[in-house]
Amino acid sequence: MVKLNTIAVIVAAGRGSRAGAGGPKQYRLLAGQAVIARTVEAFLGHPDIDGVRVIIHRDDRDEYDAAMGALLKHRKLLDPVTGGAERQDSVRLGLESIIANHPSRVLIHDAARPFIDQKTITRVINALDTADGAIAALPVHDTIKREGADKKIAATVPREALWRAQTPQGFHFDKILAAHREAEGKVLTDDAAVAEAAGLSVTLVPGSPDNMKLTQAQDFGMAETLLGRKDKKMEYRTGHGYDVHAFEEGNAVILCGVEIPHEKKLKGHSDADVGMHALTDAILGAISEGDIGDHFPPSDPKWKGAPSHVFLEKARDLVARAKGKIAHCDVTLICEAPKIGPHRDRMRAALALILDIDERRVSVKATTTEQLGFTGRREGIAAMATASVALPVSE
Numbered sequence: 003m004v005k006l007n008t009i010a011v012i013v014a015a016g017r018g019s020r021a022g023a024g025g026p027k028q029y030r031l032l033a034g035q036a037v038i039a040r041t042v043e044a045f046l047g048h049p050d051i052d053g054v055r056v057i058i059h060r061d062d063r064d065e066y067d068a069a070m071g072a073l074l075k076h077r078k079l080l081d082p083v084t085g086g087a088e089r090q091d092s093v094r095l096g097l098e099s100i101i102a103n104h105p106s107r108v109l110i111h112d113a114a115r116p117f118i119d120q121k122t123i124t125r126v127i128n129a130l131d132t133a134d135g136a137i138a139a140l141p142v143h144d145t146i147k148r149e150g151a152d153k154k155i156a157a158t159v160p161r162e163a164l165w166r167a168q169t170p171q172g173f174h175f176d177k178i179l180a181a182h183r184e185a186e187g188k189v190l191t192d193d194a195a196v197a198e199a200a201g202l203s204v205t206l207v208p209g210s211p212d213n214m215k216l217t218q219a220q221d222f223g224m225a226e227t228l229l230g231r232k233d234k235k236m237e238y239r240t241g242h243g244y245d246v247h248a249f250e251e252g253n254a255v256i257l258c259g260v261e262i263p264h265e266k267k268l269k270g271h272s273d274a275d276v277g278m279h280a281l282t283d284a285i286l287g288a289i290s291e292g293d294i295g296d297h298f299p300p301s302d303p304k305w306k307g308a309p310s311h312v313f314l315e316k317a318r319d320l321v322a323r324a325k326g327k328i329a330h331c332d333v334t335l336i337c338e339a340p341k342i343g344p345h346r347d348r349m350r351a352a353l354a355l356i357l358d359i360d361e362r363r364v365s366v367k368a369t370t371t372e373q374l375g376f377t378g379r380r381e382g383i384a385a386m387a388t389a390s391v392a393l394p395v396s397e
C-alpha cells in the first residue's frame with residue numbers, strides 16, 4: 003500500500019435529520035454542485051494533502067458516485083468506506099481504514115462544511131509542527147447565557163477564552179487513532195474532545211466565518227447567498243501558449259500525455275510533449291505567473307527527460323493557490339503527421355486527469371499547414387493553446 007503522508011478524512015455518513023426533507027444534506031446541490039463534491043474538491047486541490055478518504059453511509063454508494071462525477075477519477079481520491087451510527091464512529095472507522103497508508107498526519111473534516119478554504123487547511127496543517135492536534139475555530143463574540151428553569155437565564159457565561167469549534171481538525175495520526183479507540187462508546191461531539199480526553203495537546207487556529215456547517219434547512223438558503231456573493235467576485239482571465247519541437251531519429255512522439263508510434267521522435271530537454279508545454283504556458287499566462295522556462299529552467303539538468311505532466315501539475319497547483327478554477331482549455335496541434343484524430347479522446351482524458359477537471363472542459367484539435375512551412379515540411383510539430391481561468395477579483 004502506498005504511503006500517504008497527510009490524509010484528509012471527510013465524514014459524510016450522517017442522515018442530516020435536522021436539515022429537513024431532501025435526502026442526506028451532503029448530496030444536495032448548491033449552485034449546481036453537490037455539497038460533498040465541493041467539500042472534497044477543496045482538499046483534493048490542497049498541495050499538502052496526499053490523499054482523501056470519504057466515509058459514507060452504507061446505503062449511499064450510488065448517490066456518492068453520482069455526486070462526485072469526474073472527481074472520482076482524481077488521483078488523490080481513495081475509495082470510500084462505510085461509516086457508523088455516530089459521527090465519532092465514522093471518524094474512527096475512517097482512521098482505521100487508512101492505517102495501511104502509514105500517514106503521519108490526518109485532517110478530519112465534515113462533508114457538511116463545503117466552504118472550507120485553502121488557507122484554513124494550511125493553518126491547521128502548519129500548527130501540527132508544534133502540537134498533537136490543531137483545530138479551526140472562531141472566538142465567540144456574542145454574550146453567552148446559560149439557560150435555567152422555564153427559559154430563565156441562570157447565568158451569563160464569561161465569553162473570554164470561548165471558541166466555536168469548526169473542522170478541519172488535524173492530528174498526528176497514531177495519537178488520534180489511539181485516542182479514538184480509547185473513546186469508543188463515550189459521546190464526544192468533535193475530535194478535539196476525543197484528543198483532550200486522551201491528554202493530547204490541541205491548539206486553536208483561526209477558522210473562517212464562511213466555513214459554516216450545513217445543519218438546519220435554512221442553512222441552505224444562507225449557503226446559496228454566500229455562493230452568490232463569492233461567484234460574483236470571480237472574473238475570467240485568458241492565457242495563450244505556443245511551443246515548437248523539432249523531429250529527430252526515433253519511433254514515437256508524446257503528445258498531450260499520449261505516446262503515439264511515429265517514424266520520428268520530438269527533440270527536447272524534457273519528453274518534448276509540445277501540446278502539454280503550450281497548455282502549461284497558457285495556464286501560466288492566465289494567472290500571470292510567467293512561463294514554463296521560469297519555473298523549469300532548461301539550463302537545470304534536473305528537468306532533463308522530465309515527463310511534462312510535472313509542468314502541467316505545477317500550473318494547476320498555482321491556479322489552486324490563487325483560489326482559481328480552470329474553466330476551459332483548448333489545444334491545437336499543428337503537424338502533417340502523425341494523425342491526431344484517433345488519439346484525441348485519450349489526450350483529453352489525460353489532460354483532464356492531470357488538471358483535475360471534467361473532460362468536457364478540455365478540447366484537443368489538430369490541423370496541418372497544407373505542407374507549407376516547417377510543419378508542412380515535417381521538420382517538427384507546433385502547438386497552440388488557450389486557457390480560461392476563473393480567479394477571485396483582486397480588491
Ligand SMILES: Nc1ccn([C@@H]2O[C@H](COP(=O)(O)OP(=O)(O)OP(=O)(O)O)[C@@H](O)[C@H]2O)c(=O)n1
Nearest residue numbers: 013014015016017018019020087088092113114
Ligand atoms: N453517523 C454519522 C453522523 C454524522 N456524520 C457526518 O458528520 C458531519 C457532521 O455531522 P452533522 O452535521 O451532525 O450531520 P448529520 O449527522 O448528518 O446531521 P443530523 O444530526 O441533523 O442528522 C456530517 O458531514 C455528517 O455526514 C457521519 O459521518 N456519520
Ligand SMILES: C[C@](O)(CO)[C@H](O)COP(=O)(O)O
Nearest residue numbers: 089112167168169191192215
Ligand atoms: C465537529 C463539529 O463540526 C465541530 O463543530 C461538530 O461538533 C459536529 O457536528 P454535530 O452537529 O455536533 O454533530
